[in-house]
Amino acid sequence: MATASDIDRPAAGEFRPKPDQPPPALSVGPLAWVKRNLFGSRFDSLLTLACLAALYYLVPAVWRWAVAEATFVGDSREACAPNPGACWVFVNVRIEQFIYGFYPQAERWRANVVVLLGLGSLTYALSEAMPWRKWVALFLILPYPVLAYILLLGGMFGLPPVETRLWGGLLLTLIIASVGISASLPLGIALALGRRSKMPVIQLLSIGFIEFVRAVPLITVLFMASVVLPLFLPPGSNFDQLLRALIGVSLFAAAYMAEVVRGGLQAVPKGQTEAAAALGLGYWSTMRLIVLPQALRYVIPAIVSNFIGLFKDTTLVLIIGLSDLLQMVKLATTDSKWIGLATEGYAFAGAVFFVFCFGMSRYSLYLERKLGTGYRR
Amino acid sequence: MAQAGNRAASLASGADDEVIVQLSRVNKWYGAFHVLKDIDLTVYRGERIVICGPSGSGKSTLIRCINRLEEHQCGQIVVDGVELSNDLKNIDRIRSEVGMVFQSFNLFPHLTVLENCVLAPIWVRRMPRRQAEEVAMQYLTRVKIPEQAGKFPLQLSGGQQQRVAIARALCMNPKVMLFDEPTSALDPEMIKEVLDVMVELAREGMTMLCVTHEMGFARTVADRVIFMDRGEIVEQNRPEEFFANPKSERTRLFLSQILGH
Numbered sequence: 048m049a050t051a052s053d054i055d056r057p058a059a060g061e062f063r064p065k066p067d068q069p070p071p072a073l074s075v076g077p078l079a080w081v082k083r084n085l086f087g088s089r090f091d092s093l094l095t096l097a098c099l100a101a102l103y104y105l106v107p108a109v110w111r112w113a114v115a116e117a118t119f120v121g122d123s124r125e126a127c128a129p130n131p132g133a134c135w136v137f138v139n140v141r142i143e144q145f146i147y148g149f150y151p152q153a154e155r156w157r158a159n160v161v162v163l164l165g166l167g168s169l170t171y172a173l174s175e176a177m178p179w180r181k182w183v184a185l186f187l188i189l190p191y192p193v194l195a196y197i198l199l200l201g202g203m204f205g206l207p208p209v210e211t212r213l214w215g216g217l218l219l220t221l222i223i224a225s226v227g228i229s230a231s232l233p234l235g236i237a238l239a240l241g242r243r244s245k246m247p248v249i250q251l252l253s254i255g256f257i258e259f260v261r262a263v264p265l266i267t268v269l270f271m272a273s274v275v276l277p278l279f280l281p282p283g284s285n286f287d288q289l290l291r292a293l294i295g296v297s298l299f300a301a302a303y304m305a306e307v308v309r310g311g312l313q314a315v316p317k318g319q320t321e322a323a324a325a326l327g328l329g330y331w332s333t334m335r336l337i338v339l340p341q342a343l344r345y346v347i348p349a350i351v352s353n354f355i356g357l358f359k360d361t362t363l364v365l366i367i368g369l370s371d372l373l374q375m376v377k378l379a380t381t382d383s384k385w386i387g388l389a390t391e392g393y394a395f396a397g398a399v400f401f402v403f404c405f406g407m408s409r410y411s412l413y414l415e416r417k418l419g420t421g422y423r424r
Numbered sequence: 425m426a427q428a429g430n431r432a433a434s435l436a437s438g439a440d441d442e443v444i445v446q447l448s449r450v451n452k453w454y455g456a457f458h459v460l461k462d463i464d465l466t467v468y469r470g471e472r473i474v475i476c477g478p479s480g481s482g483k484s485t486l487i488r489c490i491n492r493l494e495e496h497q498c499g500q501i502v503v504d505g506v507e508l509s510n511d512l513k514n515i516d517r518i519r520s521e522v523g524m525v526f527q528s529f530n531l532f533p534h535l536t537v538l539e540n541c542v543l544a545p546i547w548v549r550r551m552p553r554r555q556a557e558e559v560a561m562q563y564l565t566r567v568k569i570p571e572q573a574g575k576f577p578l579q580l581s582g583g584q585q586q587r588v589a590i591a592r593a594l595c596m597n598p599k600v601m602l603f604d605e606p607t608s609a610l611d612p613e614m615i616k617e618v619l620d621v622m623v624e625l626a627r628e629g630m631t632m633l634c635v636t637h638e639m640g641f642a643r644t645v646a647d648r649v650i651f652m653d654r655g656e657i658v659e660q661n662r663p664e665e666f667f668a669n670p671k672s673e674r675t676r677l678f679l680s681q682i683l684g685h
Contacts, residue, residue, distance in 0.1 A: 316530075318530035319532065321493055321526070321530060322524075322532070323532075324491075325493065325519055325524035326519065327519040327521075327548040327596065328543075329512070336543060336547065341533070
């Protein structure tokens with residue numbers, strides 16, 4: 048009698064799997080990549096050729112202007128006269144103002160310490176496999192802001208005071224951006240949790256705040272913080288202009304962050320909170336250990352996108368009389384000695400912004416890859 | 425009466441006299457839909473109960489009420505001497521004594537298998553990490569996947585994930601285990617590995633309430649089989665009696681449907 052297995056495999060004996068064959072020619076390797084990605088179809092080939100043509104015209108022109116025919120050394124505009132390209136001397140001469148604003152020359156070491164210490168420990172805390180990473184991160188969260196505050200503002204421990212209206216340039220941009228970034232994430236998380244809260248008062252307050260702030264442009268928020276707020280304060284009280292900007296920017300960014308985080312919270316399946324509840328975890332433990340780690344992971348791209356937007360929005364503080372990097376560049380271009388060199392100034396400012404924003408973007412990609420471990424099957 | 429009879433049955437199979445879960449006249453509505461109607465149920469320590477019934481009969485809701493994943497609107501639920509009320513402290517206390525296994529596993533995907541298991545002992549029981557990890561490895565060994573401790577849940581098969589979920593619940597050293605259709609989301613060849621773990625657990629004397637359609641499991645393991653329909657307990661009996669002589673017509677119909685193929 049023939050059984051089912053006999054019919055499947057009429058030749059008697061063990062099942063022997065076929066040996067693996069190599070893939071067909073031109074399906075792996077660099078040539079295959081070029082074929083698949085650049086010349087995949089007739090339209091792709093057309094696009095590739097068009098792009099190559101555009102690069103052929105653009106790259107040499109930019110190169111000539113920015114490097115080949117540009118002037119790098121010198122101390123006045125006259126040094127640039129012989130070369131038709133960019134006059135980087137302008138940026139060279141003004142670089143200190145671009146970086147520090149009007150921060151007094153003798154005290155600039157304090158700004159240097161703050162920025163280098165901040166960026167240094169941030170890079171350290173973010174890199175993997177470094178010993179004591181957690182302690183460095185803790186240093187950034189707790190003592191560092193106090194240290195930065197004391198060093199920058201002075202007026203104690205024998206440091207001469209430096210008023211905030213003198214702060215400017217890249218230093219100011221970095222201060223506003225880092226305060227905004229580090230305040231908006233926790234505030235945004237709190238607002239997002241508040242909006243999903245079962246307690247009506249908290250929910251209402253969160254919704255009210257988020258919707259109100261999102262409905263108003265940042266310029267208006269800053270303007271109100273600068274002009275309207277003093278009307279409500281007792282006369283004679285001196286409320287620092289920079290502090291107003293910091294509060295305005297942080298609250299504004301927090302409202303956007305709240306909605307991003309809420310999107311992440313909604314993406315976490317209900318089963319997760321149920322499983323946590325079934326194990327006896329309370330609300331805060333569940334949020335901290337189970338829900339938020341997953342929710343934030345889903346929205347890393349959107350969070351970093353918000354950070355980048357915030358970094359660039361800091362340029363709006365010029366509206367209330369603060370001189371960030373862009374404003375310093377603008378001021379320099381109106382200097383009669385350097386008139387007509389706005390392109391060089393803005394190209395420099397653009398390059399600085401690009402470095403920071405691109406850095407954040409790359410870190411976000413790295414973070415996604417790293418945290419995606421458990422999700423890859 | 426019936427209750428006493430069940431009790432006798434339970435006692436005969438090794439359950440002791442102590443009541444661990446007591447539901448009296450429990451009612452629940454989803455909006456206007458009356459999902460649980462006057463449920464009376466007493467579970468003794470060490471008892472293994474299988475709850476079956478057609479979908480929508482309220483069996484999942486019933487066991488989810490026992491650890492307050494669902495709130496009942498009237499009646500009384502007492503677990504291990506503590507009554508479930510709106511008191512959050514009581515709820516968390518009961519939940520930490522009642523283990524639950526879900527149909528869809530609900531493992532925490534951002535944590536490794538071991539971290540899944542030690543999370544609650546560390547944060548709820550305040551157990552030192554090293555001790556929690558030792559306990560977790562013991563239970564992972566018992567469900568036969570100690571070698572997967574460092575992996576993430578989504579890297580495991582469904583059957584393995586469900587066994588991790590069982591180990592995770594056991595790590596809290598629960599007094600009762602609730603199973604909500606633990607094998608319904610599994611491929612056929614993985615059902616057995618999960619059922620084997622559950623059978624072993626039953627053999628060790630764990631108090632279990634199990635919503636399942638695995639009638640073979642009910643036959644071999646259960647002290648009592650409960651049949652529910654439309655929010656009511658229609659019939660409950662020892663498995664031999666339940667399968668051989670179902671008392672109600674509804675039970676007979678249900679059994680013929682699930683055993684008939």
